Each structure stands twice: as structure tokens, then as C-alpha cells.
Amino acid sequence: MSQPLSYLLDGVIGVQSGFEDQQISEMTLDSRAVIGGYLFVAMNGSQEHGLKYAQKAEQSGAVAVIWEYVDGIDVPELSIPLIAIKNLPASLGGIAARLYDYSNQPLQIVGITGTDGKTSVSHFLAQAMNASGGSCAVIGTLGIGNPNALEKATHTTPDVISVHKNLQRLSQRGSRCVAMEVSSHALDQQRVAGVNFDVAILTNLTRDHLDYHGTVEAYAEAKAKLFLEHRPKSAVLNLNDDFGLLLAEKLSGSDVTVVPYVIGDASDYTETTLVASSANYNHRGLSAVVSYKNQNYSLGASVLGDFNLSNLMATLGAMISLGYDIDVAIDAVTKVATVSGRIERVALNEHQDFLTVADYAHTPGALESVLSALRVHCSAKLICVFGCGGDRDAGKRPLMAAVAERLADVVIVTDDNPRTENPVDIMSDITAGFEHPEAVIIEHDRSAAIKLAVQQANTGDVVLIAGKGHEQAQLIGGVEYPFDDREQIRQALATMEAAA
Ligand SMILES: CC(=O)N[C@H]1[C@@H](OP(=O)(O)OP(=O)(O)OC[C@H]2O[C@@H](n3ccc(=O)[nH]c3=O)[C@H](O)[C@@H]2O)O[C@H](CO)[C@@H](O)[C@@H]1O[C@H](C)C(=O)N[C@@H](C)C(=O)N[C@H](CCC(=O)O)C(=O)O
Numbered sequence: 001m002s003q004p005l006s007y008l009l010d011g012v013i014g015v016q017s018g019f020e021d022q023q024i025s026e027m028t029l030d031s032r033a034v035i036g037g038y039l040f041v042a043m044n045g046s047q048e049h050g051l052k053y054a055q056k057a058e059q060s061g062a063v064a065v066i067w068e069y070v071d072g073i074d075v076p077e078l079s080i081p082l083i084a085i086k087n088l089p090a091s092l093g094g095i096a097a098r099l100y101d102y103s104n105q106p107l108q109i110v111g112i113t114g115t116d117g118k119t120s121v122s123h124f125l126a127q128a129m130n131a132s133g134g135s136c137a138v139i140g141t142l143g144i145g146n147p148n149a150l151e152k153a154t155h156t157t158p159d160v161i162s163v164h165k166n167l168q169r170l171s172q173r174g175s176r177c178v179a180m181e182v183s184s185h186a187l188d189q190q191r192v193a194g195v196n197f198d199v200a201i202l203t204n205l206t207r208d209h210l211d212y213h214g215t216v217e218a219y220a221e222a223k224a225k226l227f228l229e230h231r232p233k234s235a236v237l238n239l240n241d242d243f244g245l246l247l248a249e250k251l252s253g254s255d256v257t258v259v260p261y262v263i264g265d266a267s268d269y270t271e272t273t274l275v276a277s278s279a280n281y282n283h284r285g286l287s288a289v290v291s292y293k294n295q296n297y298s299l300g301a302s303v304l305g306d307f308n309l310s311n312l313m314a315t316l317g318a319m320i321s322l323g324y325d326i327d328v329a330i331d332a333v334t335k336v337a338t339v340s341g342r343i344e345r346v347a348l349n350e351h352q353d354f355l356t357v358a359d360y361a362h363t364p365g366a367l368e369s370v371l372s373a374l375r376v377h378c379s380a381k382l383i384c385v386f387g388c389g390g391d392r393d394a395g396k397r398p399l400m401a402a403v404a405e406r407l408a409d410v411v412i413v414t415d416d417n418p419r420t421e422n423p424v425d426i427m428s429d430i431t432a433g434f435e436h437p438e439a440v441i442i443e444h445d446r447s448a449a450i451k452l453a454v455q456q457a458n459t460g461d462v463v464l465i466a467g468k469g470h471e472q473a474q475l476i477g478g479v480e481y482p483f484d485d486r487e488q489i490r491q492a493l494a495t496m497e498a499a500a
Pocket residue numbers: 029030031032042043044045046047048049050051053141154155156157158159183184185186212
């Protein structure tokens with residue numbers, strides 16, 4: 001439904017007065033997406049100011065332009081209203097929420113942040129709620145919508161306009177809950193401004209994205225905003241993580257209800273902490289005892305990996321915060337299935353006597369978690385193939401190498417989305433982290449590296465192909481080459497079987 005521009009901008013600070021009112025049907029940050037009836041929002045980006053594209057937007061049919069005020073910038077002449085707004089990132093969420101209003105239907109919103117586990121928890125939550133009669137969609141790395149019918153997304157957390165537009169769209173299609181991943185970039189760039197979170201979840205905090213945030217402190221500060229600035233009704237916090245403990249302390253006694261979860265001993269925690277103990281992991285999944293309010297419950301699920309127990313506990317915490325009874329939540333969580341590319345078992349048949357796994361670990365913390373988790377399933381060699389993305393946090397490269405060397409028996413390093421960087425440079429950043437680089441196999445061609453790993457697997461071994469998970473392409477230069485680790489594993493297994 002279209003809205004008058006004056007209504008969208010009502011109360012926005014620093015608006016130039018005396019503009020002609022316009023009826024706005026849609027709004028966008030990208031001049032290339034503008035068509036008739038649009039409001040073009042020109043932001044001061046990290047590369048350039050969107051105002052450069054205001055004339056193009058007008059030519060494409062924009063009926064007005066608002067722009068993030070910056071002193072001394074060249075302002076183009078337009079024949080449509082062109083309105084400067086000071087500190088536009090702070091008001092844009094509110095403006096978008098007015099145009100894409102979804103307040104006419106109840107919509108619970110859960111935000112999930114943390115270095116690793118956001119996609120997993122958001123999908124577990126949506127799967128679990130839907131298994132118990134709910135209607136929960138996701139917004140995140142794997143796409144937008146029902147977890148079984150996702151539309152592709154370009155970002156983990158879309159820009160602030162797209163966030164509100166998608167929330168409206170999902171609500172209109174009948175979703176009554178949305179589990180959305182909130183990345184640190186999103187928090188820093190105010191992409192979730194104007195979203196009222198019922199629940200916010202912290203999975204964990206290790207290191208990533210220091211290319212963008214600069215320091216671990218700045219990265220943590222961005223993550224903390226979801227809890228300390230957005231003030232969700234409930235905060236579901238991981239007490240196994242130091243940052244989770246810190247947030248719990250900061251929120252204690254505040255208007256935000258803290259729902260802590262932990263893997264540990266129930267006698268060490270308060271009765272309202274969700275505690276998982278007596279965990280058991282096997283090839284088919286995991287089980288544990290969950291203690292809450294002095295009662296014990298059996299939890300089981302057919303997902304691999306001890307870190308997934310933590311993800312399931314976060315899911316339980318969210319369901320309880322949303323008003324589910326613990327029995328219903330436990331029952332629902334028991335039904336969740338593996339999330340695409342997250343510790344996903346890939347095999348040609350049941351009889352394979354070694355385990356082959358594709359996983360999206362692309363941080364030192366995630367690689368450590370997945371290798372440690374897989375050790376439990378390994379009675380012989382643990383073989384690890386990994387690489388590091390180009391144009392991303394270079395500091396994590398030697399750290400991932402050190403983790404792989406410490407926790408795997410055979411390490412094969414390969415390319416993972418070199419983007420615009422030279423793969424040889426990425427490789428030398430990685431190999432600088434090995435104590436014994438001579439023991440490591442280097443194979444830039446990812447397909448060949450996967451074959452090498454699978455070919456040397458024997459009974460009791462585990463082969464981990466890390467870094468790309470669900471991804472469908474290898475990004476080299478500006479080109480996207482179709483590539484799926486799972487498909488490559490299957491091909492390598494088939495070649496091996498044919499040769500046997
Ligand atoms: C570093 C970063 O996050 N950048 C985001 C930011 O871009 P920017 O500030 O650099 O924008 P810019 O290139 O200077 O352009 C300024 C403005 O001009 C506009 N423009 C530009 C060109 C044009 O022809 N017309 C036009 O209107 C742009 O839309 C923009 O609003 O705003 C853009 C518009 O919303 C985003 O697309 C862009 O994401 C880039 C592509 C990106 O790669 N982001 C990644 C790092 C990211 O956000 N990742 C996180 C975390 C991933 C995870 O850990 O899961 C995510 O949430 O996806």
C-alpha cells in the first residue's frame with residue numbers, strides 16, 4: 001500500500017521543509033532497482049555516496065529522493081523532491097517500518113547473533129515451531145521464507161528496507177514468527193533498526209570479520225547492540241561462552257528477561273537455567289538430559305555434532321521465551337533435521353565404512369568445533385580439507401591452519417572463493433600458520449582436493465570438507481563457477497566405487 005512521503009518522514013529530524021508531497025509505493029537503497037513510484041534512499045556508503053545515482057533514479061521513475069546529509073558534498077539538480085536527512089541510518093528503520101507496516105497481524109520476531117550457529121539455530125527454531133503447528137519463516141544465509149521453500153538472499157541480513165519489506169511480506173503470507181539471523185555488519189549498519197525483537201539469541205563469540213570491524217572489541221560491541229540497544233523482551237544467552245556470561249551480567253535486573261542455557265552440571269546453575277548434561281553422540285545423532293525448573297527431560301535429535309546440542313538448547317530457550325511449554329518445545333526440537341551444509345553427512349549408501357561430511361566452518365572457532373565434534377565419530381584418521389575466502393578477514397587464515405594442524409591427522413589446503421585476491425597469496429597466509437607446512441598437502445583445485453581426501457579414506461576415517469557448506473559456486477575473479485562440495489564428494493565417492 002502506498003503512503004504519502006510526509007507521513008513517512010513525520011518527525012524525522014533534520015528534514016528540509018517545504019517539499020512537495022508525493023505518494024510512495026516502494027523504497028530502495030539501490031538506484032538500479034528503482035521504477036515508477038519509488039522513493040530512492042541515497043546512503044553514504046563505504047565506497048561512495050548513493051547521491052551519485054540520484055539522477056539515474058529520477059530517470060528510472062523515482063518520485064522523490066532522501067539522502068544521508070554529508071557536509072560539502074555535490075548535490076545534483078533534480079525536478080523531484082530531494083531531501084537531506086541528518087543521521088539517516090538512525091531514522092531509516094522507522095521510515096521503512098511505516099511504509100511496510102506489518103502491525104495489523106501478530107508477528108513474533110527472533111533475532112539470532114553470534115560468530116557461528118546463527119543459520120543452524122534459526123532453521124532449528126523454524127523447523128521446531130512448524131513441527132508443532134506454528135508458522136515460522138527464516139531470514140538468513142540460506143535464504144528467506146519457509147525453511148523448506150527458501151527464496152535466495154544476497155546477504156545474511158538484508159539492508160534495513162528489505163528487512164521491513166520482507167517482514168511485511170512474510171506476515172502477509174501467514175507467518176506468525178520470523179527467525180532472523182542478525183550479522184555483526186547488520187548491527188553496525190543499523191539494518192535491523194525499527195525491528196521489535198521478542199527474543200534475541202547469542203550463540204557464541206569468537207573471531208571473524210576483523211577486516212570490517214578492525215578489532216575483536218569493536219566486533220563484540222556490534223554484537224552486543226542486539227541486546228543492549230535493541231532491548232528484546234527476552235535474551236537467550238549461552239553461558240558456556242564468556243561473552244554470553246558478560247551479557248547476562250549486563251542485563252541482570254533489567255527489563256530484558258534473561259533465559260540462560262548451558263551444557264554442564266545442573267547443580268551449578270539456577271533452576272531457571274536450561275542445562276544439558278549426560279550428552280551422547282553417535283553416527284545417527286545426539287541425546288542429552290535437559291534440566292529446567294528442577295525437572296529432567298530427554299532430548300534427542302538426528303543431527304551430528306556437540307555444538308548442535310548447544311544450538312538445540314538455544315532453540316529451546318527461544319521457544320520457552322515465546323511461550324511454549326517445555327514439554328512441547330522438547331518434543332518439537334526432537335524432530336529437527338540437519339541444516340543444509342551444516343555438519344551434513346554425505347554418502348552414496350548406508351554401507352560406507354568411513355564418514356564424509358560437508359560443513360560451513362569458515363572461522364577458526366567453527367573449524368575447531370567441527371573437527372572436535374567429528375573426532376568422536378573417528379576411530380582412525382580425521383582428514384580435513386579447507387581454505388579461506390578472498391577479500392575477507394585475512395587474520396583468520398593462519399589461525400584456521402593452526403586449528404586444522406592441531407585437530408586433524410591429514411590436512412589438505414585448497415581454494416575457497418578467492419574472489420579478487422590471488423589464491424597463491426591466500427595460500428601463503430594460510431601456510432604461515434602451520435608448524436609443519438611440509439606435512440600439509442596443497443591443492444588449489446578444490447575438486448581435486450576433495451578427490452584426494454576421499455581417495456585416501458579407509459574404514460573408521462572421517463573426511464571433513466570445510467568452508468562452503470551449502471554454497472553453490474566458487475567465486476574466482478568476478479566469475480561464479482558452479483560448485484557444490486556435496487556434489488563433489490558424491491562424485492569422488494562414485495569414482496572410488498567404480499574403481500573398486
Ligand atoms: C561492507 C558492507 O557490508 N557493505 C554493504 C553496504 O555497502 P556500501 O556501504 O559499501 O555501499 P557503497 O558501495 O559505498 O554504495 C553506497 C550506496 O550506493 C548505492 N548504489 C550503488 C551503486 C549503484 O549503481 N546504485 C546505487 O544506488 C548502494 O546501494 C549503497 O546504498 O551496503 C550495501 C547496500 O545495502 C550492501 O550491499 C553492502 O554489502 C556488501 C556487498 C557485502 O559484501 N557485505 C557483506 C560483507 C555482509 O554484509 N556480510 C554480512 C555477514 C555475513 C555473515 O557472517 O553471515 C551479511 O549480513 O551478509
